[in-house]
Amino acid sequence: MRKVASTLIHRGLSALYARLVPHVPEAMAGRVRMEQVQSILRMTPVMMGANIVIAVLVGAAGLASPHTIVLTVWAALVISYALLGLRGWFAARRRKGGKSTVSQHGVNRVVLQAGLLGCLWAILPILTMPREQGFAGAMPMLVACVIAGMIGCGGFALLTLPAAAIAYSTPMALGALWVLATSGDPVLYALGGLLIFCHLVVSVSCLAHAKIFADRLVAAEELEKQKQVVSLLLSDFEEGASDWLWEVDAAGALTYVSDRMAAAAGVDKAGLIGQPMSELCGAAETPTGPVAALSALFAEQKAFRDVTVSIAVGPDGETRQTHWWSLSAKPVHDLNGVFTGFRGVGADITQAREDQARISRLAHYDVLTQLPNRLSFLQALSKAWTDHGKPRSKGGTGAGCAVLCLDLDHFKGVNDSLGHPIGDDLLIQASARLRDRVDDLVGDDGLVSRLGGDEFAVVVAPSPGHAALGELARAIVSDLSLPYAVRGHHVLIGASVGIAVAPFDADDPDGLLKNADLALYRAKGDGRGAYRFFETAMDIWAQERRALELDLRDALAKDELKLFFQPLIGSGEHEVTGFEALLRWQHPTRGLVAPADFIECAEQWGLIGAIGEWVLFEACRTAATWPSHLSVAVNLSPNQFATGDLVSQVRKALKVSGLAPERLELEITEGLLLHDSAKTLKQLAALKVLGVKIAMDDFGTGYSSLAYLWRFPFDKIKIDRSFVAEMQDNTAIADILRTVALLGQTLNLKVTAEGVETPAQARLLADMRCDTFQGFLYGRPMPVGDIPSFLLSNMAQQMRRGDEGHEGEEAAVAG
Structure with missing residues (x-):
C-alpha cells in the first residue's frame, strides 16, 4: 500500500x-x-x-x-x-x-x-x-x-x-x-x-x-540553422541544384549564364552572353495568363515567378526541338536605387509539361475508348445549353440543343460469358462505330462521350430538329446492332437510345440529361433496340419507379438491408488488412438486390442519408468485434456531405460502437469534389481530425485531377477495376497504373487495386508496389457470418507460405 x-x-x-x-x-x-x-x-x-x-x-x-x-x-x-x-x-x-x-x-x-x-x-x-x-x-x-x-x-x-x-x-x-x-x-x-x-x-x-x-532561445537557434542552410544552398546552388541562374541588364540582354542554362539551351555559353533574353525565349505565359513576350515583364521592372516560356533548343542550322522553361526573377538595383536588370533562376519543365498534358487528357478522356469522359460531356452540355438551349425569353438563341443517351443491349451477357477482355474490345469497336456515325450525320455539331460502363451520350448543338435527330438515332441503333468480330468471336448486341431536346424538354442542363435518360429507360422497357423521344407522360415506367421507391422506404424499417464484406489483402504477405462494407437489399420478391440497382434511386429520392447512416453504424458495430488490426471501409455518397451531418454521424458511430477511429476508412468518389469543394474540404478536414482515414474510390474513371490529391486530405487512392482488367493487354494502361502507384508513394498515399481476378494481375500490381488488393481472386463479398472462417483460412494459407519459404531456405542452405 x-x-x-x-x-x-x-x-x-x-x-x-x-x-x-x-x-x-x-x-x-x-x-x-x-x-x-x-x-x-x-x-x-x-x-x-x-x-x-x-x-x-x-x-x-x-x-x-x-x-x-x-x-x-x-x-x-x-x-x-x-x-x-x-x-x-x-x-x-x-x-x-x-x-x-x-x-x-x-x-x-x-x-x-x-x-x-x-x-x-x-x-x-x-x-x-x-x-x-x-x-x-x-x-x-x-x-x-x-x-x-x-x-x-x-x-x-x-x-x-x-x-x-x-x-x-x-x-x-x-x-x-x-x-x-x-x-x-x-x-x-x-x-x-x-x-x-x-x-x-x-x-x-x-x-x-x-x-x-525558452521560445526566444529556440527561435534564435532555428534562425541560425536557417542562415546556415541558406548559406550552404547558395554556395552549392549552381553545382548541385537542378535549376540554373541567369542575369540580364536593364535592356534585357544576358550578362550572366550558368553552364547548366547553356546546356539546356543547346548552345555555347559564349553565344548567349549579350543576346536579348526575349529573343531567346518565345511566347510567355504567367500563372495568371499569357503575356505578349518576356520583354513585357522586363519593362514592368517587377518580380515575377513561374513564367513559362517556349524555346527552340539546339544550334542554328540544325533541327531544333521546342522545350519549355520556367523562369523566376527579381529586379536588381544599384546603391542609388537605379534599376540595373534582373537576376533569376530557370528550369527546363518540358517533361513535366508533357506529363501534365497526358494527365489532363486522362482526366477528360476515357482510357479504354479514347472518347471524352463524363466530365468533358458535362462541360460540353453546359456550353451547348448556354449557347443554344435557353429559350429566347431567357437570353438564348432559340436554336435548341439535344442530348442522346444510349447504352448497349445485352452487353452484360457478353461480358459475363466471354470475359472482360472481350467486353472491353467490344466497347472499343462500338465506340468507333458510334463516333463515325455521329460525325457523318452531324459533324462537329455532335460530341460523343462515354459516361461509364456501356453507357454513352451525345450532345448535339444546335439541334437539327426532331426528324434529323430521329434519323441519327435510327442510324446509331442500326450500326451498333451489326455483328462484331472480337478475338475470333462472333458477337451480336444492340443499342437503345433516349432523346431530350432543349428548350422544350427541360429547364436546365441537368434536367435535359435526366430526361434523355428517362427516355432511354422507356426505349429499353419497350423491348430494346429502339429510340424514344422524351415525353412528359411515361406512366408505366413512373409507376414502377414509384413502387421501387415505396419498397425502398420500408427496407430499413423491415430490416431488409444487409451488409456484405469483401476482404482487402496486403500485397506483401497476402494477409487480410480489412474489409470493405458493401450494401445489399434482401427484397422479399426481387431477391438479393445489388446496390447498383437501387442506390442511384435512393439518392434521387432523398433516402441515401438514412441508408448511409445505417451502413456507417452497422459497419462500425460489426468491425468493432473483429481483431484490432482489421479495418473497415465504408462508401459515402455525395448526398451525405450535402446534409452537413456527416461528421457528427461518424463521431457518434465511433463512440457507440467503440471502434478505434484509425480502423475506419471512408471512401468518396471523384464526382463529390465537383460540387461545393470548400464545404466538402471542411468536412473532410473535420473527419481527419477525428482520426479516420479518407480514400478516393474509382480513381481515374472520370474526374481524376491531381489538384484533388493536394487540396483534400486523402490517405488512399483506389484504382478502378477497369484499369486492372486491361492492363496486361495494354502497355499504355500498365504505364498509367505504374505512374499512379508512384504518385501514391510520392504523396505518401496507400494504393489499392480493385478487381484483381488472376494471379498474373496480382504479380504485376505487386511489382508496381500497390499496397493492397481487392477482387474475386482473394474473396467475394460475404455475409458477416462467413468472416471468421475466411480469416482462419487466410491465416492457414499464410502459415503454409511461411513453411514453404522456410523449407526453401533450408534446401538452399543444404545445397
Missing part, C-alpha cells in the same frame, strides 16, 4: 514539475537549461547580497525580543548560506570549460538550493509569532513585508527558472500564511491575503517569462 502511495505521489510531483518546465525540443533542452542557469548566476551576487543585508536588518530588529539568540542563529544561517552561494558563484566564474549545456540533474540541484534558502526564510515568521507581548507590535507586519519582498526579490532573480522560483517562494509563503492565519488579528489576515496575491503574481510571472525566454 505504501509503495502504491509513494508511486502515485512521485507521479503527481513529476507531472507538476513537468508543467513548470517550458517545453523545448529535446535537442535544445541542454542549451536552454544552460542559459537558464547562466541567467540565475548573473543575478546571484544581487540575490545573495540582498539575503545578507535583510538577514542582518531582521536580526538587528529582533535584538529587543525574548528570542534574540534564536534570531541571531537564524540570521547567521541565512548569511552563511548566502556566503556559500557567493563562493559558488566565484568558483563558477573562475572555472574554465567549453560546456554549452546543463543536465537536468544540474537544474534540479539549483532548484533544491533555492528551496533550501526559501525554507530558511520560512522559519522567520514562525520565530516571530506574536505569542508574547514583546512581539505583539509591528514585528509580524515587518516580517510579512520582508517575506513579500524576499518573494519578489527571488522571483526576479530566478525569473528564467520557474521551478526554482516557486521552490524558493512557496515555503516562505506557507510559513508566513500559517503565522498570520493563527494570529487572530484582522490586519494580519489582510497581510496574508496580500502575501498570497504576491506569491501568485510572482509564480505566474516566472512561468510566463520562462516560456518567453
Whole structure:
C-alpha cells in the first residue's frame, strides 16, 4: 500500500514539475537549461547580497525580543548560506570549460538550493509569532513585508527558472500564511491575503517569462540553422541544384549564364552572353495568363515567378526541338536605387509539361475508348445549353440543343460469358462505330462521350430538329446492332437510345440529361433496340419507379438491408488488412438486390442519408468485434456531405460502437469534389481530425485531377477495376497504373487495386508496389457470418507460405 502511495505521489510531483518546465525540443533542452542557469548566476551576487543585508536588518530588529539568540542563529544561517552561494558563484566564474549545456540533474540541484534558502526564510515568521507581548507590535507586519519582498526579490532573480522560483517562494509563503492565519488579528489576515496575491503574481510571472525566454532561445537557434542552410544552398546552388541562374541588364540582354542554362539551351555559353533574353525565349505565359513576350515583364521592372516560356533548343542550322522553361526573377538595383536588370533562376519543365498534358487528357478522356469522359460531356452540355438551349425569353438563341443517351443491349451477357477482355474490345469497336456515325450525320455539331460502363451520350448543338435527330438515332441503333468480330468471336448486341431536346424538354442542363435518360429507360422497357423521344407522360415506367421507391422506404424499417464484406489483402504477405462494407437489399420478391440497382434511386429520392447512416453504424458495430488490426471501409455518397451531418454521424458511430477511429476508412468518389469543394474540404478536414482515414474510390474513371490529391486530405487512392482488367493487354494502361502507384508513394498515399481476378494481375500490381488488393481472386463479398472462417483460412494459407519459404531456405542452405 505504501509503495502504491509513494508511486502515485512521485507521479503527481513529476507531472507538476513537468508543467513548470517550458517545453523545448529535446535537442535544445541542454542549451536552454544552460542559459537558464547562466541567467540565475548573473543575478546571484544581487540575490545573495540582498539575503545578507535583510538577514542582518531582521536580526538587528529582533535584538529587543525574548528570542534574540534564536534570531541571531537564524540570521547567521541565512548569511552563511548566502556566503556559500557567493563562493559558488566565484568558483563558477573562475572555472574554465567549453560546456554549452546543463543536465537536468544540474537544474534540479539549483532548484533544491533555492528551496533550501526559501525554507530558511520560512522559519522567520514562525520565530516571530506574536505569542508574547514583546512581539505583539509591528514585528509580524515587518516580517510579512520582508517575506513579500524576499518573494519578489527571488522571483526576479530566478525569473528564467520557474521551478526554482516557486521552490524558493512557496515555503516562505506557507510559513508566513500559517503565522498570520493563527494570529487572530484582522490586519494580519489582510497581510496574508496580500502575501498570497504576491506569491501568485510572482509564480505566474516566472512561468510566463520562462516560456518567453525558452521560445526566444529556440527561435534564435532555428534562425541560425536557417542562415546556415541558406548559406550552404547558395554556395552549392549552381553545382548541385537542378535549376540554373541567369542575369540580364536593364535592356534585357544576358550578362550572366550558368553552364547548366547553356546546356539546356543547346548552345555555347559564349553565344548567349549579350543576346536579348526575349529573343531567346518565345511566347510567355504567367500563372495568371499569357503575356505578349518576356520583354513585357522586363519593362514592368517587377518580380515575377513561374513564367513559362517556349524555346527552340539546339544550334542554328540544325533541327531544333521546342522545350519549355520556367523562369523566376527579381529586379536588381544599384546603391542609388537605379534599376540595373534582373537576376533569376530557370528550369527546363518540358517533361513535366508533357506529363501534365497526358494527365489532363486522362482526366477528360476515357482510357479504354479514347472518347471524352463524363466530365468533358458535362462541360460540353453546359456550353451547348448556354449557347443554344435557353429559350429566347431567357437570353438564348432559340436554336435548341439535344442530348442522346444510349447504352448497349445485352452487353452484360457478353461480358459475363466471354470475359472482360472481350467486353472491353467490344466497347472499343462500338465506340468507333458510334463516333463515325455521329460525325457523318452531324459533324462537329455532335460530341460523343462515354459516361461509364456501356453507357454513352451525345450532345448535339444546335439541334437539327426532331426528324434529323430521329434519323441519327435510327442510324446509331442500326450500326451498333451489326455483328462484331472480337478475338475470333462472333458477337451480336444492340443499342437503345433516349432523346431530350432543349428548350422544350427541360429547364436546365441537368434536367435535359435526366430526361434523355428517362427516355432511354422507356426505349429499353419497350423491348430494346429502339429510340424514344422524351415525353412528359411515361406512366408505366413512373409507376414502377414509384413502387421501387415505396419498397425502398420500408427496407430499413423491415430490416431488409444487409451488409456484405469483401476482404482487402496486403500485397506483401497476402494477409487480410480489412474489409470493405458493401450494401445489399434482401427484397422479399426481387431477391438479393445489388446496390447498383437501387442506390442511384435512393439518392434521387432523398433516402441515401438514412441508408448511409445505417451502413456507417452497422459497419462500425460489426468491425468493432473483429481483431484490432482489421479495418473497415465504408462508401459515402455525395448526398451525405450535402446534409452537413456527416461528421457528427461518424463521431457518434465511433463512440457507440467503440471502434478505434484509425480502423475506419471512408471512401468518396471523384464526382463529390465537383460540387461545393470548400464545404466538402471542411468536412473532410473535420473527419481527419477525428482520426479516420479518407480514400478516393474509382480513381481515374472520370474526374481524376491531381489538384484533388493536394487540396483534400486523402490517405488512399483506389484504382478502378477497369484499369486492372486491361492492363496486361495494354502497355499504355500498365504505364498509367505504374505512374499512379508512384504518385501514391510520392504523396505518401496507400494504393489499392480493385478487381484483381488472376494471379498474373496480382504479380504485376505487386511489382508496381500497390499496397493492397481487392477482387474475386482473394474473396467475394460475404455475409458477416462467413468472416471468421475466411480469416482462419487466410491465416492457414499464410502459415503454409511461411513453411514453404522456410523449407526453401533450408534446401538452399543444404545445397
